[in-house]
Amino acid sequence: xxxxxxxxxxxxxxxxxxxxxxxxxxxxxxxxxxxxxxxxxxxxxxxxxxxxxxxxxxxxxxxxxxxxxxxxxxxxxxxxxxxxxxxxxxxxxxxxxxxxxxxxxxxxxxxxxxxxxx
Amino acid sequence: xxxxxxxxxxxxxxxxxxxxxxxxxxxxxxxxxxxxxxxxxxxxxxxxxxxxxxxxxxxxxxxxxxxxxxxxxxxxxxxxxxxxxxxxxxxxxxxxxxxxxxxxxxxxx
Numbered sequence: 001x002x003x004x005x006x007x008x009x010x011x012x013x014x015x016x017x018x019x020x021x022x023x024x025x026x027x028x029x030x031x032x033x034x035x036x037x038x039x040x041x042x043x044x045x046x047x048x049x050x051x052x053x054x055x056x057x058x059x060x061x062x063x064x065x066x067x068x069x070x071x072x073x074x075x076x077x078x079x080x081x082x083x084x085x086x087x088x089x090x091x092x093x094x095x096x097x098x099x100x101x102x103x104x105x106x107x108x109x110x111x112x113x114x115x116x117x118x
Numbered sequence: 119x120x121x122x123x124x125x126x127x128x129x130x131x132x133x134x135x136x137x138x139x140x141x142x143x144x145x146x147x148x149x150x151x152x153x154x155x156x157x158x159x160x161x162x163x164x165x166x167x168x169x170x171x172x173x174x175x176x177x178x179x180x181x182x183x184x185x186x187x188x189x190x191x192x193x194x195x196x197x198x199x200x201x202x203x204x205x206x207x208x209x210x211x212x213x214x215x216x217x218x219x220x221x222x223x224x225x226x227x
Contacts, residue, residue: 032213034214034215036217041222042219042220043206043217043218043219043220044161044206044208044217045217046214046215046216046217049214091158093160093161095215097213106163106166107215109153109160109161109163110160111159111160112158112159112160114158
């Protein structure tokens with residue numbers, strides 16, 4: 001089946017630094033990818049939609065200057081948490097529907113990246 | 119949550135019993151899906167039900183959908199200790215997925 005990978009799987013950083021998280025579709029192309037955030041014992045919250053070749057669209061309440069998204073190619077989207085603070089500590093998950101099936105039901109989820117900001 | 123609530127928030131049952139989880143959502147949907155998540159791990163897709171379907175089965179899973187009430191239920195029959203996980207419903211609207219608040223299921227051996 002289709003695979004989505006994330007790197008790194010976990011990261012610890014100091015407050016004020018920026019952290020980049022990669023999301024890759026390994027055996028399919030994706031013009032659209034989605035980024036989610038999950039705080040402990042809570043549900044996944046959709047943060048933004050990453051669009052290859054154009055700007056990302058952000059959900060209400062998500063700061064676009066704080067969470068920079070770059071969809072560099074049909075297999076790679078990156079999320080950069082800029083000037084990270086402890087409240088940004090969370091589990092970040094990406095997902096992608098195969099290209100041409102964006103309106104279809106299936107999305108493939110990455111394994112997640114756990115971010116801890118000290 | 120962005121989409122709706124699930125109940126119960128937590129459910130503890132004995133192995134062999136059935137587990138029922140409910141999900142309510144807010145907007146019109148194209149489809150509704152159920153996922154499981156083991157602690158601190160990624161999501162596993164379980165089953166999808168389209169907006170024009172009322173019931174669907176997959177192995178020990180049974181999903182119902184009532185679009186008039188904007189609700190869905192997931193039934194896991196003959197539960198096993200390995201079913202212990204968090205379960206989330208997710209609705210798809212305009213190509214975006216929105217997740218419910220989740221039910222934490224504990225199946226005791």
